[in-house]
Amino acid sequence: MNGTPRGLNRVLLSLAGLLLLAVGVGLVLIASVPAVERWWQDYAGAQVDWLVDYEQRSRLIVTGQSWVWLAAAAFFVLVVVLMVTWIANQGKGRANTLVAREGNADDDGAAGVVKLSSAVAEQALKSALLERTDLLGVSVTSYDFNKETALRVRVLPRQGVAPHDVARDVGELVAALDELLGVEVPVLLSIGSAARSRFTKTERVR
Amino acid sequence: MTAFMQKALRRETRSARSLLAVTTAIVAALLSIYCVLELLLAGLGEPTWLVDPLSFVRWVAELPNGVQPVLLVAAGVLLALVGAVFLGHGLLPGRRARHTIEDPRVAIVVEDEVIASSLARRARMAAGVTREQVMVTVSARTVQVQIRPTSGIPLSEARIKDAVEAELAAMSLDPTPTVTVKLAESGVIGV
Numbered sequence: 468m469n470g471t472p473r474g475l476n477r478v479l480l481s482l483a484g485l486l487l488l489a490v491g492v493g494l495v496l497i498a499s500v501p502a503v504e505r506w507w508q509d510y511a512g513a514q515v516d517w518l519v520d521y522e523q524r525s526r527l528i529v530t531g532q533s534w535v536w537l538a539a540a541a542f543f544v545l546v547v548v549l550m551v552t553w554i555a556n557q558g559k560g561r562a563n564t565l566v567a568r569e570g571n572a573d574d575d576g577a578a579g580v581v582k583l584s585s586a587v588a589e590q591a592l593k594s595a596l597l598e599r600t601d602l603l604g605v606s607v608t609s610y611d612f613n614k615e616t617a618l619r620v621r622v623l624p625r626q627g628v629a630p631h632d633v634a635r636d637v638g639e640l641v642a643a644l645d646e647l648l649g650v651e652v653p654v655l656l657s658i659g660s661a662a663r664s665r666f667t668k669t670e671r672v673r
Numbered sequence: 674m675t676a677f678m679q680k681a682l683r684r685e686t687r688s689a690r691s692l693l694a695v696t697t698a699i700v701a702a703l704l705s706i707y708c709v710l711e712l713l714l715a716g717l718g719e720p721t722w723l724v725d726p727l728s729f730v731r732w733v734a735e736l737p738n739g740v741q742p743v744l745l746v747a748a749g750v751l752l753a754l755v756g757a758v759f760l761g762h763g764l765l766p767g768r769r770a771r772h773t774i775e776d777p778r779v780a781i782v783v784e785d786e787v788i789a790s791s792l793a794r795r796a797r798m799a800a801g802v803t804r805e806q807v808m809v810t811v812s813a814r815t816v817q818v819q820i821r822p823t824s825g826i827p828l829s830e831a832r833i834k835d836a837v838e839a840e841l842a843a844m845s846l847d848p849t850p851t852v853t854v855k856l857a858e859s860g861v862i863g864v
Binding site: 476544 | 675677678680681682684685687689690691693694695697698699701702705706708709712713715716717718726727730731733734735736737740742745746748749750751752753754755756757758759760761762763764774776778779780781782783784786787788790791793794840843844845
């Protein structure tokens with residue numbers, strides 16, 4: 468539940484897949500079918516002739532070289548920038564403010580904003596969950612997702628702990644939190660298995 | 674369950690494809706940086722580092738010449754396979770091994786491994802065997818319980834199945850899996 472651009476990931480990966488597939492199939496055809504080989508050499512040869520011709524006509528006075536290469540370099544710089552942006556967009560969306568409520572003088576007699584930091588809910592839930600011995604790990608984070616702020620509770624129970632028991636207890640804690648805050652914040656509970664819970668034994672004596 | 678929660682659960686049970694996306698972006702960025710280097714060297718009239726752009730374009734245009742056909746076919750097949758993997762990542766739903774638990778207030782996702790270990794514990798207690806004798810596999814729509822009984826002690830398949838199904842019913846998972854219990858033909862001794 469974060470701001471990872473999933474649709475964009477899929478579109479770009481599909482495009483990359485289609486490109487690689489086309490190049491791969493093209494290489495196989497060129498290497499194995501003589502007709503395709505002839506067509507490719509004719510077609511690409513004409514393009515190269517055009518490029519050489521244009522390169523010679525577009526020499527710059529300053530460097531004595533064509534600006535075609537500089538333009539291509541600028542294009543690849545743009546590609547690098549886009550790729551870095553793509554990486555930076557993965558997993559974004561952490562929120563700092565859980566609730567912000569604006570009051571005005573007509574409504575409740577006071578102008579101003581009341582802001583609840585995410586840390587309030589995060590620490591309240593975390594400290595309550597850390598007391599339990601059947602959980603090996605607890606983390607609570609808040610995300611801006613779909614124009615709302617939501618809490619994500621991740622618990623890693625020991626082996627053999629019934630997930631619905633954990634879910635019920637977290638549900639009670641969330642109900643208490645609702646009462647404490649006075650607003651119902653969306654909560655997502657993710658119950659996972661810790662790497663540690665696979666190696667620790669629940670009972671040492673059989 | 675609000676629409677917001679349903680959206681969040683949908684996202685939690687499907688892969689974001691972040692890992693492949695980041696890998697692709699890094700590889701593409703590194704290749705582009707190399708291209709920038711060679712193109713700048715060519716554009717400024719400096720000696721090239723590995724290959725100058727024009728010779729590379731010529732080499733591509735005359736492609737079957739100068740390269741062994743076997744090598745070219747192998748490279749093509751490899752590229753096509755990688756492309757198919759990418760396309761699969763882009764188009765397949767990419768469900769993760771997770772189930773959701775229905776709850777009016779909290780959106781809950783559980784990894785299948787947690788469900789399996791909980792069911793294994795229940796099956797072990799119903800059968801009265803040690804943990805090494807029970808193996809539980811959970812997939813989206815099936816739960817397989819495999820038990821090797823202790824030699825000489827008969828086990829009731831129906832009782833174990835009832836216990837596991839009761840535990841599953843208490844979880845109220847979505848999608849709801851069906852339970853199959855398999856008792857091994859041979860038992861184990863010395864446990």
